[in-house]
Amino acid sequence: MLAMAAARLGYQTVVLEPQADCPAAQVANRQIVAAYDDPAALDELARSCAVVTYEFENVPVAAAGHLAQSVAVYPPARALEVAQDRLAEKSFLNDIGIATAQFLPIENDSELAAGLQAFGGSGILKTRRMGYDGKGQRVFRNVASGGFDGACASLGNVPLILESFVEFEREMSVIAARGTDGSLAVYDPAENVHRSGILHSSTVPAAISALTADAARKAARKILSALDYVGVIGIEFFVLPDGALIANEMAPRVHNSGHWTEAACVVSQFEQHIRAVAGLSLGDANRHSDCVMENLIGDDIARVPALLAEPDVAVHLYGKAEARPGRKMGHFTRIARRG
Ligand code: AMP
Numbered sequence: 001m002l003a004m005a006a007a008r009l010g011y012q013t014v015v016l017e018p019q020a021d022c023p024a025a026q027v028a029n030r031q032i033v034a035a036y037d038d039p040a041a042l043d044e045l046a047r048s049c050a051v052v053t054y055e056f057e058n059v060p061v062a063a064a065g066h067l068a069q070s071v072a073v074y075p076p077a078r079a080l081e082v083a084q085d086r087l088a089e090k091s092f093l094n095d096i097g098i099a100t101a102q103f104l105p106i107e108n109d110s111e112l113a114a115g116l117q118a119f120g121g122s123g124i125l126k127t128r129r130m131g132y133d134g135k136g137q138r139v140f141r142n143v144a145s146g147g148f149d150g151a152c153a154s155l156g157n158v159p160l161i162l163e164s165f166v167e168f169e170r171e172m173s174v175i176a177a178r179g180t181d182g183s184l185a186v187y188d189p190a191e192n193v194h195r196s197g198i199l200h201s202s203t204v205p206a207a208i209s210a211l212t213a214d215a216a217r218k219a220a221r222k223i224l225s226a227l228d229y230v231g232v233i234g235i236e237f238f239v240l241p242d243g244a245l246i247a248n249e250m251a252p253r254v255h256n257s258g259h260w261t262e263a264a265c266v267v268s269q270f271e272q273h274i275r276a277v278a279g280l281s282l283g284d285a286n287r288h289s290d291c292v293m294e295n296l297i298g299d300d301i302a303r304v305p306a307l308l309a310e311p312d313v314a315v316h317l318y319g320k321a322e323a324r325p326g327r328k329m330g331h332f333t334r335i336a337r338r339g
Helices: 002-008 039-048 061-068 077-084 086-095 109-118 210-226 269-277 298-308
Strands: 014-016 030-032 103-106 123-127 137-140 160-164 170-178 184-186 190-195 198-204 231-239 245-251 290-297 313-317 328-336
Touching (some): 002 269, 030 039, 039 061, 061 077, 077 245, 086 245, 103 109, 109 123, 109 160, 170 269, 210 231, 210 245, 231 269, 290 298, 298 328
Parallel strands (some): 014 030
Antiparallel strands (some): 170 190, 170 231, 190 198, 198 290, 231 245, 290 328, 313 328
């Protein structure tokens, strides 16, 4: 989607990705098939490009650092570093005055037992790194003391974080961008529904008050400025029954909950990101239509013929060869026409 947006602005793209003929390579000018940390491949990428960006927050920070020695890399390495570790991420958010769930680093089952006790018997244990779509998580609800033996091992004996359980009313996210000149553009908050830890749908406008929407926009601006960020960021929040916001996580990239911008805004999050990293003026982030974006996951791909026959539906398929359970195959956005 970034490569397509870049092409519309007259740019050519080179994709570095270990899987040959990956979805991005199908619409880019060239693919370098190599691991993200292959030094020769990174040097070739740097030689071929005026600017490098990423659309996956688990690319190694060292690879971004290596590239940055010879070519502009956006978003900055610090954003990648912070977003890759849930502990660093929550500490950063709290440091700049943005509320998160309570959290504790966890190394073993006895620390887990103590942490759960501190959080009233409920919490979510997550891997600090490499988690996405609800992977690497265990939920504990109203557990009495004991009975956690093996919980840390079941997540692979990697560094973990325990978060207090947030009794939220809804989930929402904000997509925002910052240009090389420090200018900001913030899209309307989307209300998100997750199923089995995977984003199911994003609805805009979200059913939140103007005050809550403003608070989310303000938090987004604060995060972008604090990181001296360039590019698009996605920030996920929980909304409490009183409208207060708890930040859950941030992704230093275009975000699934912003795919709706492709169909409901003049300038999508993808074009916005390309504009930002290319040093162009940011575009208008206003929405021209209300909409609902829904992911097509696994066998949902069978819905495509019916969706194509519907009016006011924009379908986007990713060109993945095989539909597997839980695999995002594409998405569609249904536009609500005005008047
Ligand atoms: P994450 O991988 O952190 O985005 O978590 C995936 C989903 O799990 C979130 O979208 C929420 O639905 C739920 N979740 C994560 N953390 C918490 C929490 N601390 N309290 C309640 N629900 C959570």
